[in-house]
Amino acid sequence: MVASPSSTLPDPLPADRRERISGWGGTMSAVSYVYRPTTVEDVRAILELAQSRGLTVGLRGAGRSYGDAALNAGNLCLDLSLMNRILGWDPEEGVMRVQPGVTIRQVWRHAIADGWWPAVVPGTMFTSVGGSAAMNIHGKNNWKVGPLGDHIRDFELILPNGRIERCSRTEQPELFHAAIGGFGMLGCFTSLTLELKRVHSGLLAVEPIVVPSLGAMIAAFEERLAPADYLVGWVDGFATGAHLGRGLVHAARYLPPGEDPDPARSLRAETQDLSAMLLGVLPASVAWRLMRPFTNRVGMRFVNTAHYHLARRHRNGYRDSHTGFAFLFDHVPDWQRALGPGGLIQHQSFVAADQAREVFTTELRLAQRRGLVPYLGVLKRHRSDAFLMTHAVDGFSLALDFKVTQRNRGRLWALAAELNQLVIDAGGRFYLAKDSTLTPGTFAASLGEERLARFRALKRACDPEGLLATDLYRRLFPAP
Numbered sequence: 001m002v003a004s005p006s007s008t009l010p011d012p013l014p015a016d017r018r019e020r021i022s023g024w025g026g027t028m029s030a031v032s033y034v035y036r037p038t039t040v041e042d043v044r045a046i047l048e049l050a051q052s053r054g055l056t057v058g059l060r061g062a063g064r065s066y067g068d069a070a071l072n073a074g075n076l077c078l079d080l081s082l083m084n085r086i087l088g089w090d091p092e093e094g095v096m097r098v099q100p101g102v103t104i105r106q107v108w109r110h111a112i113a114d115g116w117w118p119a120v121v122p123g124t125m126f127t128s129v130g131g132s133a134a135m136n137i138h139g140k141n142n143w144k145v146g147p148l149g150d151h152i153r154d155f156e157l158i159l160p161n162g163r164i165e166r167c168s169r170t171e172q173p174e175l176f177h178a179a180i181g182g183f184g185m186l187g188c189f190t191s192l193t194l195e196l197k198r199v200h201s202g203l204l205a206v207e208p209i210v211v212p213s214l215g216a217m218i219a220a221f222e223e224r225l226a227p228a229d230y231l232v233g234w235v236d237g238f239a240t241g242a243h244l245g246r247g248l249v250h251a252a253r254y255l256p257p258g259e260d261p262d263p264a265r266s267l268r269a270e271t272q273d274l275s276a277m278l279l280g281v282l283p284a285s286v287a288w289r290l291m292r293p294f295t296n297r298v299g300m301r302f303v304n305t306a307h308y309h310l311a312r313r314h315r316n317g318y319r320d321s322h323t324g325f326a327f328l329f330d331h332v333p334d335w336q337r338a339l340g341p342g343g344l345i346q347h348q349s350f351v352a353a354d355q356a357r358e359v360f361t362t363e364l365r366l367a368q369r370r371g372l373v374p375y376l377g378v379l380k381r382h383r384s385d386a387f388l389m390t391h392a393v394d395g396f397s398l399a400l401d402f403k404v405t406q407r408n409r410g411r412l413w414a415l416a417a418e419l420n421q422l423v424i425d426a427g428g429r430f431y432l433a434k435d436s437t438l439t440p441g442t443f444a445a446s447l448g449e450e451r452l453a454r455f456r457a458l459k460r461a462c463d464p465e466g467l468l469a470t471d472l473y474r475r476l477f478p479a480p
């Protein structure tokens with residue numbers, strides 16, 4: 001783990017507030033003064049406190065962003081995780097009002113027995129709604145239903161000066177479309193209203209499709225865009241030649257009324273809870289330790305190859321719970337720790353549909369040629385959206401997970417720079433929740449100067465003194 005340069009802080013605030021916090025990937029960490037408010041008044045007081053001491057405030061939800069998005073070295077970290085009350089629930093309309101620290105897990109557990117499921121969820125249920133809105137997360141259904149922001153009816157945002165702004169598509173629409181996805185730089189969400197999706201069963205019908213190459217995977221996606229509700233592809237990063245990009249696609253659809261013989265049972269929260277045991281015998285909480293011996297090149301080549309060949313035996317469809325399908329990563333809590341002290345970075349690139357095959361083939365070949373093979377690859381389908389700091393395009397994303405060690409760190413960042421350039425040349429985009437390697441130049445080239453100028457203008461209007469900042473913000477928006 002790389003210690004922040006400011007581990008030796010001046011001491012304007014109580015020393016017992018100082019904590020080292022890290023990004024989820026474990027490659028970046030920082031010492032900050034951490035405050036955990038429980039009320040909006042607390043938030044306002046903390047903003048004032050920081051201002052009076054000449055410090056900046058970095059917002060943090062559940063800390064599930066991979067890199068430095070929720071770190072603020074040497075300054076304040078405003079951790080919203082204790083503002084975690086569900087403020088209202090309408091089971092007729094499927095509308096829920098929450099405080100920002102409410103997790104996606106709390107949302108689905110509260111709503112599912114009434115026949116509702118969050119319209120958009122990430123690969124883990126442990127993100128907060130505030131942090132998810134600030135990154136405008138996408139799910140495995142992004143091409144169909146858009147990002148989380150498309151399912152937020154309204155929110156309240158406290159600005160650095162303490163004023164609370166209420167935003168929706170009709171009230172302050174510009175701020176609505178910029179604060180969602182605005183990575184906590186315009187204000188702090190203090191409440192959000194979500195519109196959930198009606199479901200008639202706690203089960204999904206899942207179709208596994210084994211694909212021998214990246215081209216076949218993309219074709220499998222395109223064929224299922226209409227019938228499927230969710231699509232996700234696992235890519236074997238070790239496969240080469242004609243098999244490059246081979247893997248497994250999972251297509252899933254909701255069950256219509258009448259298809260589940262016992263919806264009351266499948267819609268119970270307890271039925272959806274992931275098992276604390278793996279294979280019925282192994283406590284899930286310790287499973288990451290058993291994965292550790294495999295998290296090297298030889299081991300991961302073996303795991304990827306075995307997964308591909310075993311998958312070929314499962315050609316029949318099956319039913320899975322919403323949680324089992326959506327939150328695959330949560331089956332093994334803390335799995336990222338299996339990678340060792342260096343942690344991991346994820347490189348997720350978004351490119352237009354007609355360029356995806358060529359760009360992603362080049363990315364995989366390049367990683368292999370550099371001797372830095374991704375241990376995990378995931379393909380998703382997206383559509384563009386109306387948010388200012390959008391990461392989506394009408395196309396595909398490929399997320400590649402790389403193990404970081406002291407020895408490979410320099411080479412890995414150099415590879416990421418090459419990958420970033422490929423994406424920019426293809427007119428693609430990046431996702432700040434996963435980023436660790438972008439520079440101001442690469443970020444500006446991907447988002448475009450016009451969007452950046454609009455964002456900067458809003459930042460000046462909402463936060464003229466630059467009170468809100470994070471390590472990610474300083475990395476991509478360095479002071480002139």
Ligand SMILES: Cc1cc2nc3c(=O)[nH]c(=O)nc-3n(C[C@H](O)[C@H](O)[C@H](O)COP(=O)(O)OP(=O)(O)OC[C@H]3O[C@@H](n4cnc5c(N)ncnc54)[C@H](O)[C@@H]3O)c2cc1C
Pocket residue numbers: 024058059060061062063064065066069070080100121122123124126127128129130131132133134135136137138139140183184185187188189190329433434470
């Ligand atoms: C295993 C795993 C799988 C994932 N899968 C996906 C996926 O499929 N799709 C996807 O889109 N993402 C995915 N992610 C990324 C994750 O959804 C995002 O990083 C999300 O933002 C994390 O939410 P959080 O509450 O942990 O926020 P944090 O990481 O704590 O913060 C994220 C950002 O939100 C800001 N912020 C936090 N709270 C507030 C607030 N109240 N008001 C304003 N700004 C705030 C922070 O300053 C920061 O910039 C995954 C992450 C993990 C670990």
